[in-house]
Amino acid sequence: MTVSLLLQQVLNGLLDGVYYLLIALGLSLIFSLGGIVNLAHGAFYAIGAYLTVALTPHLGFGGAFVAAPISVALLGMAIERTLFQRFYRSDPILSLLLTFGLALVAEQALRMIFGAPTLSYSIPQELRGQIFIGDFIYSRYRAVLLCIAVICVAGLWFLLNRTAFGRVVRAGVQNPDMVGALGISLQPYMSAVAGLGIGLAGLAGVLLAPIYSVHPAMGQEIITPAFVVVVIGGLGSFWGVVVAALLVGLVKGLVVAFGFAQFSTSAIYLMMLLVLLFRPRGLFGERIQRFE
Amino acid sequence: MSRLKLNRRSLLKGAAGSALMAGIGMPAISYGQADALKIGHLTPRTGFLGPLGEYAVQAADLAVEEINAGGGVMGRKIELIKEDSVNPQTASTKAERLIERDKVLCIVGEISSASCLTIAQVAQRTKNLYINTGGNSDALRGSNCNKYMFHVESQNSMYVKTVGRALLAKNMVKGKKWYSLTADYAFGHDLLKVAKRFMEANGGQFAADELVPTDFSDFSTILTKIRSAKPDMVVSNLAGVQITNFLKQYSEFGLDFPVAGFGFDTAVAWGAGKGNFFGTWPLVWHHLIDTPGSKAFVAAFTKKYNRPPENQAWGDYITMKILARSMTDIKSADPLKIIEHWEKEPKFDLLKTREGYFRKYDHQLMHEMYAVEALKASELKNQWDIYKVAPAVPAANEPLDAIASTKEENACNMPA
Known part of the structure; x- marks a missing residue:
């Protein structure tokens, strides 16, 4: 293989990782702050498409590019207000069931509305x-x-690291009770984070x-790898998710590049297994008291 | 102190839960009718084959509606009990339930060759009839053939030989190098084997063959490899939405090697969008066939569902019609009598120029097929008529089994 x-192939793999990243960042944020494992995250991605x-x-593609993620974010905030909010203090298995159900309802709704x-x-x-640079070719769209x-x-x-908003969110991840004791209500932050995370999935x-093919089950195709990314990256670490997403994309890409396309899916699970064996908190996972 | 009963394991449960999601299908809804002839319809309606399953279900519904409107079968209405087959395990469980609880007289449907096999095993065990309308693998008609399974869908050999003739005519086989992409499950493996046999018999070779997981959606890495391998042709043995992804991204990367496919459904090209369809592809039926039967079917389907039917729709529609015709002819709804009848090779109208029949030897429907050539974006008149109409294969002066596998290629020893 030439350089x-x-x-x-490295670039292809990294870009594949970037798709997972957009999904995984929201998943990680919503879980870290509210403890909701959002299985419906893939469905929001499908709704965006x-x-x-x-x-x-x-509206043209440009108009859709602006309107669709904003609509999905608003939908996410509405769902956070009406549904997620009730489950922040309950057994996580309940929110798991809730979002599992939401994902199925959303997929079926898309099937009924659009066929x-x-x-x-x-x-x-x-x-x-395409863009050509010597021997190098790349899709302009990508x-x-x-x-x-x-x-x-x-x-x-x-937003998370350089603004007042981000400070409260990060404090909320580490110690929500202390944030409350300081007289800050986390509720609007929860909604904003749900809107942001779900809006990113819509984007x-x-x-x-x-x-990609736009079909009702498209959310299922992306949600499991996105979870793998969050698990590998570790909770509470922004860069952990970024590195994990790029790593997953890269490993998948290189596995294909070296002629083992059939193992490209299993490779990322193997990677998750190894990471969990040696670093149970994920690559960059922080020690977060309430998750231990 | 922990405020929430929450830990990292919840997240892992989440990951496991997300994987489970693919195992949940559509709920079944049925309305009981006294004295109706019950037929089980079992096909994937979710997942990567779901977009095709929808056509199958709609067409089966349409056929049953027409049959019932015409007085039913022997004065009895037909009732369709529809289920989402999801995956091979679920397909098997649901087939059992349809036979044992709902007492259907036969099962119709499926697209995945892997699920066909598990349904066929249930049919054999319970001595019930199963008619495969969408599983292509040769093994189902060969090493896994059985007395209780019939195939309206064409086998991989028929697909390969149909497109193969078009490729031979274009001089794309002898001395040429193909780069093939294959869906990594029963169907793909079987198709690759048949394609290789064709290639070797006709003096070509494979530059490379890649097995592609069914949930694989980003083809950029494979496209980059194809570009550097410079094959004479790129061959798709992919399935379902994989083909749509491949077509969209192949045109995105601007590759210009000729493309051909050995397995295809029109819906996957309709879903790719304008300018993203090219190459030579095989079909069991298409909506541009110029016969009165096909025209009536296209008109009725389009009227009911606001889009034309495609090949998968034809498969399930024609199966219902063949079943109704046969039961009326033999005046019986006994699956064993139907099997006996079909093994005498009676002819059926298939909405094509020639009538077809189930070959006794392996229960494969012998019928005409088509190799279609994609139109250029500038030649398109509408979003549906995306290929040039080609004459049926085999030609009028050849026997229908000219494109089917021979006994040597695909031996079937049906256990009695």
């Missing part, structure tokens, strides 16, 4: 084409996608609709 080819297909004829067959959708004309994802992840990092749906 240029290897580089391309379906909204994109439905809105494009009216089961795959919806037709393509890359918008202005973003089609380059744009990568930039958008990097901006989002950087924005989220800034992933928008970005992937042009290159």
